[in-house]
Amino acid sequence: MKSTHSLRGRLFWAFVGVVVPAVTILLVAVHLLVAHRLENDLLERTNAVGRLVAGLVEFDPHDGVELEGDAAVVGILSAAPEPTFVWVDVAGRTVVAPPSSSRSGVRTPPRPDCLDARKASAATSLLDERTLFASWCGTVTFEEAAARGDAPVAATVAVARDGVPLRRTILAIDGILLLAGLGALSAGAVAAAWATRRGLSPLDELGAAIENLERHGQRIDVALARSLPRELRPVVAALDHTLERLAEAYERERASTHRIAHELRTPLASMRTQLEVLSARCAPDTPIPSNRLLDLLDDVDAMGRTVEVLLSARRARTSTAQGRRTPVDLARIVAEVLSIHESEASVQGRSFDVRSAPTPVLADPTRLRIVVGNLVSNAIRHGLPGSPIRVEVGRVGDTVVRIENRYEGPRRRPGTGLGLAIARDVAAGDGMRIDVAFEDGRAVARLCTDAPPAPDA
Secondary structure (H helix, E strand, O other), X not given: XXXXXXXXXXXXXXXXXXXXXXXXXXXXXXXXXXXXXXHHHHHHHHHHHHHHHXXXXXXXXXXXXXXXXXXXXXXXXXXXXXXXEEEEEEOOEEEEOOOOOOOXXXXXOOOOHHHHOOOOOOOEEEEEOOOOEEEEEEEEEEHHHHHOOOOOEEEEEEEEEEOHHXXXXXXXXXXXXXXXXXXXXXXXXXXXXHHHHHHHHHHHHHHHHHHOHHHHOOOOOHHHHHHOOHHHHHHHHHHHHHHHHHHHHHHHHHHHHHHHHHHHHHHHHHHHHHHHHHHHHOOOOOOOOHHHHHHHHHHHHHHHHHHHHHHHHHHHHHHHHHOOOEEEEHHHHHHHHHHHHHHHHHHOOOOEEEEEOOOEEEEOHHHHHHHHHHHXXXXXXXXXXXXXXXXXXXXXXXXXXXXXXXXXOOOOOOOOOHHHHHHHHHHHOOOEEEEEEEEOOEEEEEEEEOOOOOOOO
Protein backbone atom coordinates (compact mmCIF):
# COMPACT_ATOMS: atom_id res chain seq x y z
CA MET A 1 0.00 0.00 0.00
CA LYS A 2 1.36 3.38 -0.98
CA SER A 3 2.19 5.64 1.94
CA THR A 4 0.78 9.16 1.98
CA HIS A 5 3.03 10.40 4.77
CA SER A 6 6.06 12.53 4.01
CA LEU A 7 9.44 11.86 5.58
CA ARG A 8 9.12 15.13 7.51
CA GLY A 9 5.81 13.98 9.00
CA ARG A 10 7.20 10.59 9.96
CA LEU A 11 10.20 12.10 11.71
CA PHE A 12 8.00 14.63 13.49
CA TRP A 13 5.63 11.99 14.84
CA ALA A 14 8.54 9.72 15.76
CA PHE A 15 10.04 12.57 17.77
CA VAL A 16 6.67 13.28 19.42
CA GLY A 17 6.29 9.56 20.13
CA VAL A 18 9.51 9.69 22.13
CA VAL A 19 8.94 13.04 23.84
CA VAL A 20 5.36 12.41 25.06
CA PRO A 21 6.14 9.19 26.98
CA ALA A 22 9.35 10.72 28.33
CA VAL A 23 7.54 13.82 29.63
CA THR A 24 4.74 11.66 31.05
CA ILE A 25 7.20 9.40 32.90
CA LEU A 26 9.06 12.45 34.20
CA LEU A 27 5.84 14.04 35.51
CA VAL A 28 4.75 10.82 37.23
CA ALA A 29 8.19 10.43 38.80
CA VAL A 30 8.18 14.02 40.08
CA HIS A 31 4.65 13.55 41.46
CA LEU A 32 5.61 10.38 43.32
CA LEU A 33 8.80 11.94 44.66
CA VAL A 34 7.07 15.11 45.87
CA ALA A 35 4.14 13.21 47.41
CA HIS A 36 6.51 10.81 49.19
CA ARG A 37 8.63 13.61 50.56
CA LEU A 38 5.61 15.61 51.80
CA GLU A 39 3.98 12.56 53.40
CA ASN A 40 7.21 11.61 55.14
CA ASP A 41 7.58 15.18 56.37
CA LEU A 42 4.02 15.14 57.77
CA LEU A 43 4.63 11.81 59.49
CA GLU A 44 7.92 12.96 60.95
CA ARG A 45 6.32 16.10 62.36
CA THR A 46 3.45 14.00 63.74
CA ASN A 47 5.96 11.68 65.40
CA ALA A 48 7.77 14.68 66.88
CA VAL A 49 4.52 15.99 68.39
CA GLY A 50 3.73 12.52 69.73
CA ARG A 51 7.09 12.21 71.41
CA LEU A 52 6.75 15.67 72.96
CA VAL A 53 3.32 14.81 74.31
CA ALA A 54 4.57 11.45 75.63
CA GLY A 55 7.31 13.26 77.48
CA LEU A 56 4.68 15.24 79.39
CA VAL A 57 2.87 12.15 80.68
CA GLU A 58 3.72 11.45 84.35
CA PHE A 59 2.47 9.12 87.12
CA ASP A 60 1.28 10.32 90.50
CA PRO A 61 0.39 7.61 93.11
CA HIS A 62 -2.48 9.73 94.34
CA ASP A 63 -3.77 11.32 91.14
CA GLY A 64 -2.80 8.56 88.70
CA VAL A 65 -1.62 9.36 85.18
CA GLU A 66 -1.88 12.93 84.02
CA LEU A 67 -0.23 15.44 81.70
CA GLU A 68 2.35 17.79 83.11
CA GLY A 69 0.68 21.11 82.63
CA ASP A 70 -2.08 21.88 80.18
CA ALA A 71 -0.20 24.96 79.02
CA ALA A 72 2.63 22.83 77.64
CA VAL A 73 0.19 20.64 75.69
CA VAL A 74 -1.63 23.68 74.37
CA GLY A 75 1.68 25.15 73.29
CA ILE A 76 2.63 21.96 71.46
CA LEU A 77 -0.70 21.73 69.71
CA SER A 78 -0.76 25.40 68.75
CA ALA A 79 2.71 25.10 67.23
CA ALA A 80 1.50 22.47 64.79
CA PRO A 81 0.47 24.04 61.44
CA GLU A 82 -2.38 21.56 60.93
CA PRO A 83 -5.07 20.66 63.50
CA THR A 84 -3.56 18.11 65.91
CA PHE A 85 -5.47 15.74 68.21
CA VAL A 86 -4.11 13.84 71.27
CA TRP A 87 -5.39 10.77 73.19
CA VAL A 88 -3.91 9.32 76.37
CA ASP A 89 -5.26 5.96 77.58
CA VAL A 90 -4.38 4.09 80.78
CA ALA A 91 -5.50 0.50 81.18
CA GLY A 92 -8.14 0.96 78.53
CA ARG A 93 -9.44 4.17 80.05
CA THR A 94 -9.08 7.43 78.15
CA VAL A 95 -7.85 10.16 80.41
CA VAL A 96 -7.15 12.74 77.67
CA ALA A 97 -9.16 12.97 74.45
CA PRO A 98 -9.94 15.63 71.82
CA PRO A 99 -13.22 17.47 72.10
CA SER A 100 -16.22 15.70 70.60
CA SER A 101 -17.11 18.72 68.49
CA SER A 102 -14.43 20.57 66.53
CA ARG A 103 -14.21 24.13 65.40
CA SER A 104 -15.83 25.08 62.15
CA GLY A 105 -13.96 23.64 59.20
CA VAL A 106 -11.84 21.24 61.30
CA ARG A 107 -12.57 17.51 61.06
CA THR A 108 -12.27 15.24 64.10
CA PRO A 109 -10.35 12.04 63.28
CA PRO A 110 -11.60 8.59 64.28
CA ARG A 111 -10.16 6.93 67.36
CA PRO A 112 -6.75 5.42 66.48
CA ASP A 113 -6.60 1.64 66.19
CA CYS A 114 -3.80 1.40 68.75
CA LEU A 115 -6.17 2.71 71.41
CA ASP A 116 -8.96 0.34 70.45
CA ALA A 117 -6.54 -2.57 70.74
CA ARG A 118 -6.01 -1.57 74.42
CA LYS A 119 -2.53 -2.87 74.56
CA ALA A 120 0.88 -1.32 74.62
CA SER A 121 2.57 -1.18 71.23
CA ALA A 122 5.76 0.07 69.73
CA ALA A 123 5.77 3.58 68.31
CA THR A 124 4.21 3.51 64.80
CA SER A 125 3.23 6.09 62.22
CA LEU A 126 0.92 5.87 59.23
CA LEU A 127 -1.08 7.99 56.80
CA ASP A 128 -4.62 6.70 56.56
CA GLU A 129 -5.61 6.95 52.89
CA ARG A 130 -9.32 6.68 53.68
CA THR A 131 -9.60 9.33 56.38
CA LEU A 132 -6.52 11.32 55.38
CA PHE A 133 -5.11 11.56 58.90
CA ALA A 134 -1.51 11.02 59.90
CA SER A 135 -1.29 9.25 63.28
CA TRP A 136 1.37 8.19 65.80
CA CYS A 137 1.03 5.77 68.72
CA GLY A 138 3.42 5.16 71.54
CA THR A 139 3.54 3.83 75.10
CA VAL A 140 4.84 5.29 78.35
CA THR A 141 5.67 2.74 81.10
CA PHE A 142 6.14 3.88 84.71
CA GLU A 143 8.57 1.44 86.29
CA GLU A 144 8.68 3.32 89.57
CA ALA A 145 5.11 2.23 90.26
CA ALA A 146 6.16 -1.39 89.93
CA ALA A 147 9.14 -0.75 92.23
CA ARG A 148 6.78 0.31 95.02
CA GLY A 149 4.88 -2.90 94.63
CA ASP A 150 2.06 -1.40 92.65
CA ALA A 151 0.93 -2.91 89.40
CA PRO A 152 2.94 -1.68 86.41
CA VAL A 153 1.32 1.29 84.83
CA ALA A 154 1.47 1.95 81.09
CA ALA A 155 -0.09 4.86 79.25
CA THR A 156 -0.85 4.73 75.49
CA VAL A 157 -0.40 8.04 73.68
CA ALA A 158 -1.85 8.68 70.20
CA VAL A 159 -1.51 11.77 68.04
CA ALA A 160 -3.44 12.43 64.81
CA ARG A 161 -2.95 15.28 62.35
CA ASP A 162 -5.21 16.25 59.46
CA GLY A 163 -3.77 15.25 56.08
CA VAL A 164 -6.21 17.22 53.91
CA PRO A 165 -3.90 20.26 53.65
CA LEU A 166 -1.18 17.89 52.47
CA ARG A 167 -3.43 16.44 49.81
CA ARG A 168 -4.43 19.92 48.70
CA THR A 169 -0.79 20.86 48.43
CA ILE A 170 -0.09 17.73 46.35
CA LEU A 171 -3.03 18.51 44.06
CA ALA A 172 -1.77 22.07 43.60
CA ILE A 173 1.68 20.75 42.77
CA ASP A 174 0.10 18.27 40.32
CA GLY A 175 -1.67 21.16 38.59
CA ILE A 176 1.60 23.02 38.28
CA LEU A 177 3.28 19.88 36.94
CA LEU A 178 0.46 19.38 34.43
CA LEU A 179 0.80 22.93 33.14
CA ALA A 180 4.56 22.55 33.00
CA GLY A 181 4.11 19.25 31.12
CA LEU A 182 1.76 20.82 28.59
CA GLY A 183 4.21 23.66 28.12
CA ALA A 184 7.06 21.18 27.69
CA LEU A 185 5.06 19.19 25.13
CA SER A 186 4.20 22.34 23.20
CA ALA A 187 7.80 23.46 23.24
CA GLY A 188 8.84 19.94 22.26
CA ALA A 189 6.41 19.94 19.32
CA VAL A 190 7.76 23.29 18.12
CA ALA A 191 11.32 22.08 18.59
CA ALA A 192 10.50 18.84 16.75
CA ALA A 193 9.00 20.74 13.82
CA TRP A 194 12.00 23.09 13.70
CA ALA A 195 14.54 20.29 14.02
CA THR A 196 12.76 18.18 11.40
CA ARG A 197 12.58 21.09 8.96
CA ARG A 198 16.20 22.01 9.55
CA GLY A 199 17.35 18.40 9.37
CA LEU A 200 15.53 17.73 6.09
CA SER A 201 16.36 21.06 4.43
CA PRO A 202 19.34 19.46 2.60
CA LEU A 203 16.93 16.95 1.07
CA ASP A 204 14.63 19.78 -0.01
CA GLU A 205 17.56 21.60 -1.61
CA LEU A 206 18.69 18.41 -3.32
CA GLY A 207 15.18 17.80 -4.64
CA ALA A 208 14.97 21.36 -5.98
CA ALA A 209 18.37 20.97 -7.64
CA ILE A 210 17.28 17.72 -9.31
CA GLU A 211 14.08 19.35 -10.57
CA ASN A 212 16.09 22.22 -12.05
CA LEU A 213 18.93 20.32 -13.66
CA GLU A 214 18.47 22.41 -16.79
CA ARG A 215 19.54 25.44 -14.77
CA HIS A 216 22.51 23.67 -13.14
CA GLY A 217 23.61 21.72 -16.20
CA GLN A 218 24.11 17.97 -16.09
CA ARG A 219 25.61 17.92 -12.59
CA ILE A 220 24.43 18.86 -9.12
CA ASP A 221 25.79 22.24 -8.07
CA VAL A 222 29.18 21.74 -6.40
CA ALA A 223 28.47 24.20 -3.58
CA LEU A 224 25.22 22.42 -2.82
CA ALA A 225 26.89 19.01 -2.88
CA ARG A 226 29.52 20.18 -0.37
CA SER A 227 26.87 21.57 1.98
CA LEU A 228 24.98 18.27 2.17
CA PRO A 229 25.42 15.91 5.14
CA ARG A 230 27.94 13.10 4.82
CA GLU A 231 25.18 10.52 4.45
CA LEU A 232 23.84 12.19 1.27
CA ARG A 233 27.14 12.78 -0.49
CA PRO A 234 27.43 9.19 -1.85
CA VAL A 235 23.89 9.53 -3.21
CA VAL A 236 24.77 12.79 -4.97
CA ALA A 237 27.98 11.28 -6.33
CA ALA A 238 26.08 8.29 -7.74
CA LEU A 239 23.44 10.60 -9.19
CA ASP A 240 26.11 12.77 -10.81
CA HIS A 241 27.72 9.68 -12.31
CA THR A 242 24.37 8.51 -13.71
CA LEU A 243 23.64 11.95 -15.14
CA GLU A 244 27.06 12.05 -16.79
CA ARG A 245 26.42 8.69 -18.43
CA LEU A 246 22.98 9.81 -19.58
CA ALA A 247 24.42 13.05 -20.96
CA GLU A 248 27.11 11.12 -22.85
CA ALA A 249 24.51 8.72 -24.26
CA TYR A 250 22.27 11.63 -25.23
CA GLU A 251 25.15 13.43 -26.92
CA ARG A 252 26.09 10.27 -28.83
CA GLU A 253 22.48 9.83 -29.95
CA ARG A 254 22.21 13.46 -31.03
CA ALA A 255 25.51 13.33 -32.94
CA SER A 256 24.48 10.07 -34.58
CA THR A 257 21.12 11.50 -35.64
CA HIS A 258 22.77 14.59 -37.05
CA ARG A 259 25.35 12.54 -38.97
CA ILE A 260 22.79 10.12 -40.39
CA ALA A 261 20.49 12.93 -41.46
CA HIS A 262 23.30 14.74 -43.27
CA GLU A 263 24.49 11.52 -44.91
CA LEU A 264 20.97 10.83 -46.20
CA ARG A 265 20.23 14.33 -47.42
CA THR A 266 22.74 14.36 -50.29
CA PRO A 267 21.87 10.97 -51.88
CA LEU A 268 18.16 11.72 -51.52
CA ALA A 269 18.57 15.02 -53.32
CA SER A 270 20.51 13.24 -56.07
CA MET A 271 17.86 10.53 -56.39
CA ARG A 272 15.11 13.11 -56.68
CA THR A 273 16.97 15.01 -59.37
CA GLN A 274 17.52 11.87 -61.40
CA LEU A 275 13.91 10.77 -61.01
CA GLU A 276 12.68 14.18 -62.14
CA VAL A 277 14.94 14.02 -65.21
CA LEU A 278 13.81 10.46 -65.94
CA SER A 279 10.15 11.38 -65.57
CA ALA A 280 10.53 14.34 -67.94
CA ARG A 281 12.19 12.19 -70.59
CA CYS A 282 9.74 9.31 -70.40
CA ALA A 283 7.49 8.95 -73.43
CA PRO A 284 3.87 7.96 -72.96
CA ASP A 285 4.59 4.46 -74.31
CA THR A 286 7.66 3.96 -72.06
CA PRO A 287 7.86 0.52 -70.37
CA ILE A 288 8.05 2.26 -66.99
CA PRO A 289 4.68 3.87 -66.17
CA SER A 290 4.95 7.51 -65.23
CA ASN A 291 2.77 6.95 -62.16
CA ARG A 292 5.42 4.59 -60.79
CA LEU A 293 7.94 7.38 -61.14
CA LEU A 294 5.58 9.69 -59.26
CA ASP A 295 5.27 7.13 -56.45
CA LEU A 296 9.06 6.94 -56.30
CA LEU A 297 9.20 10.72 -56.07
CA ASP A 298 6.67 10.59 -53.22
CA ASP A 299 8.84 8.05 -51.42
CA VAL A 300 11.88 10.25 -51.83
CA ASP A 301 9.90 13.26 -50.58
CA ALA A 302 8.75 11.32 -47.51
CA MET A 303 12.33 10.31 -46.72
CA GLY A 304 13.43 13.87 -47.27
CA ARG A 305 10.80 15.12 -44.82
CA THR A 306 11.99 12.59 -42.26
CA VAL A 307 15.55 13.85 -42.66
CA GLU A 308 14.36 17.43 -42.25
CA VAL A 309 12.43 16.46 -39.12
CA LEU A 310 15.53 14.83 -37.65
CA LEU A 311 17.62 17.91 -38.36
CA SER A 312 14.90 20.18 -36.99
CA ALA A 313 14.66 18.08 -33.85
CA ARG A 314 18.40 18.36 -33.40
CA ARG A 315 18.24 22.15 -33.74
CA ALA A 316 15.28 22.24 -31.34
CA ARG A 317 17.13 20.22 -28.70
CA THR A 318 20.11 22.51 -29.07
CA SER A 319 17.89 25.53 -28.45
CA THR A 320 16.39 23.70 -25.44
CA ALA A 321 19.84 23.34 -23.91
CA GLN A 322 20.45 27.03 -24.50
CA GLY A 323 17.17 27.94 -22.79
CA ARG A 324 15.46 30.20 -25.37
CA ARG A 325 11.97 30.08 -23.96
CA THR A 326 10.30 33.47 -24.30
CA PRO A 327 6.70 34.74 -24.30
CA VAL A 328 5.35 34.18 -27.82
CA ASP A 329 1.92 34.50 -29.41
CA LEU A 330 0.95 31.02 -30.58
CA ALA A 331 -1.61 32.48 -32.99
CA ARG A 332 1.17 34.27 -34.89
CA ILE A 333 3.28 31.10 -35.07
CA VAL A 334 0.34 29.09 -36.44
CA ALA A 335 -0.38 31.77 -39.06
CA GLU A 336 3.25 31.64 -40.26
CA VAL A 337 3.20 27.83 -40.49
CA LEU A 338 -0.11 27.80 -42.41
CA SER A 339 1.22 30.31 -44.94
CA ILE A 340 4.22 28.02 -45.57
CA HIS A 341 2.01 24.93 -46.12
CA GLU A 342 -0.69 26.74 -48.08
CA SER A 343 0.71 25.73 -51.48
CA GLU A 344 1.09 22.11 -50.37
CA ALA A 345 -2.57 22.07 -49.31
CA SER A 346 -3.81 23.72 -52.49
CA VAL A 347 -2.24 20.97 -54.62
CA GLN A 348 -4.76 18.57 -53.02
CA GLY A 349 -7.60 21.05 -53.28
CA ARG A 350 -7.59 21.68 -49.60
CA SER A 351 -7.90 24.91 -47.60
CA PHE A 352 -7.57 26.04 -44.01
CA ASP A 353 -10.58 27.07 -41.92
CA VAL A 354 -8.86 29.13 -39.23
CA ARG A 355 -10.38 30.39 -35.99
CA SER A 356 -7.68 32.13 -34.03
CA ALA A 357 -7.36 34.22 -30.88
CA PRO A 358 -4.24 35.66 -29.20
CA THR A 359 -2.70 32.86 -27.16
CA PRO A 360 0.52 33.88 -25.33
CA VAL A 361 2.67 30.95 -24.20
CA LEU A 362 6.18 30.61 -22.79
CA ALA A 363 8.06 28.57 -25.40
CA ASP A 364 10.83 28.56 -27.97
CA PRO A 365 9.53 29.88 -31.35
CA THR A 366 11.72 27.48 -33.35
CA ARG A 367 10.41 24.44 -31.52
CA LEU A 368 6.83 25.68 -31.81
CA ARG A 369 7.15 26.02 -35.60
CA ILE A 370 8.49 22.46 -35.82
CA VAL A 371 5.63 21.06 -33.71
CA VAL A 372 2.82 22.98 -35.44
CA GLY A 373 4.38 22.32 -38.85
CA ASN A 374 4.37 18.60 -38.19
CA LEU A 375 0.70 18.63 -37.15
CA VAL A 376 -0.32 20.66 -40.21
CA SER A 377 1.78 18.49 -42.57
CA ASN A 378 0.21 15.30 -41.19
CA ALA A 379 -3.26 16.78 -41.61
CA ILE A 380 -2.53 17.63 -45.25
CA ARG A 381 -0.95 14.31 -46.16
CA HIS A 382 -3.38 12.00 -44.34
CA GLY A 383 -6.61 13.94 -44.84
CA LEU A 384 -9.26 13.47 -47.51
CA PRO A 385 -8.38 15.47 -50.66
CA GLY A 386 -10.68 18.41 -51.24
CA SER A 387 -11.83 18.58 -47.62
CA PRO A 388 -11.09 21.65 -45.48
CA ILE A 389 -8.72 21.56 -42.53
CA ARG A 390 -10.11 23.25 -39.46
CA VAL A 391 -7.52 24.99 -37.27
CA GLU A 392 -8.50 26.52 -33.91
CA VAL A 393 -6.05 28.54 -31.81
CA GLY A 394 -7.02 29.60 -28.28
CA ARG A 395 -7.16 28.26 -24.76
CA VAL A 396 -9.96 25.75 -24.14
CA GLY A 397 -9.08 23.93 -20.93
CA ASP A 398 -5.52 22.75 -21.45
CA THR A 399 -5.78 22.80 -25.29
CA VAL A 400 -4.12 25.70 -27.14
CA VAL A 401 -4.19 24.39 -30.75
CA ARG A 402 -6.79 22.06 -32.30
CA ILE A 403 -6.49 20.72 -35.89
CA GLU A 404 -9.38 18.68 -37.31
CA ASN A 405 -9.84 17.19 -40.76
CA ARG A 406 -11.52 14.33 -42.61
CA TYR A 407 -9.28 11.31 -42.15
CA GLU A 408 -8.39 9.01 -45.04
CA GLY A 409 -5.86 6.85 -43.27
CA PRO A 410 -2.17 6.84 -42.44
CA ARG A 411 -1.11 4.80 -45.51
CA ARG A 412 -2.17 7.14 -48.29
CA ARG A 413 1.23 8.77 -48.17
CA PRO A 414 4.41 6.85 -47.36
CA GLY A 415 6.43 7.77 -44.33
CA THR A 416 8.36 6.42 -41.38
CA GLY A 417 6.07 7.63 -38.61
CA LEU A 418 9.00 9.33 -36.89
CA GLY A 419 7.62 12.83 -37.45
CA LEU A 420 4.88 12.72 -34.82
CA ALA A 421 7.11 10.95 -32.28
CA ILE A 422 9.86 13.53 -32.71
CA ALA A 423 7.32 16.36 -32.60
CA ARG A 424 6.04 15.03 -29.28
CA ASP A 425 9.59 14.94 -27.98
CA VAL A 426 10.18 18.52 -29.12
CA ALA A 427 6.87 19.70 -27.60
CA ALA A 428 7.81 18.13 -24.28
CA GLY A 429 10.84 20.46 -24.22
CA ASP A 430 8.40 23.36 -23.77
CA GLY A 431 6.21 21.52 -21.26
CA MET A 432 3.58 20.70 -23.90
CA ARG A 433 2.09 17.47 -25.21
CA ILE A 434 0.39 16.26 -28.39
CA ASP A 435 -2.84 14.26 -28.23
CA VAL A 436 -4.25 12.60 -31.35
CA ALA A 437 -7.72 11.05 -31.53
CA PHE A 438 -9.93 9.63 -34.28
CA GLU A 439 -13.63 10.45 -34.00
CA ASP A 440 -16.27 9.45 -36.59
CA GLY A 441 -13.95 9.51 -39.59
CA ARG A 442 -12.18 12.63 -38.41
CA ALA A 443 -8.66 13.02 -37.10
CA VAL A 444 -8.28 15.54 -34.27
CA ALA A 445 -4.82 16.63 -33.11
CA ARG A 446 -4.45 18.79 -30.02
CA LEU A 447 -1.47 20.70 -28.68
CA CYS A 448 -1.96 20.95 -24.92
CA THR A 449 -0.16 22.60 -22.01
CA ASP A 450 -0.80 22.78 -18.27
CA ALA A 451 1.28 25.95 -17.87
CA PRO A 452 -0.54 29.23 -17.12
CA PRO A 453 -0.73 31.87 -19.86
CA ALA A 454 2.51 33.77 -20.39
CA PRO A 455 2.72 37.58 -20.35
CA ASP A 456 1.59 39.17 -23.59
CA ALA A 457 4.17 38.57 -26.29
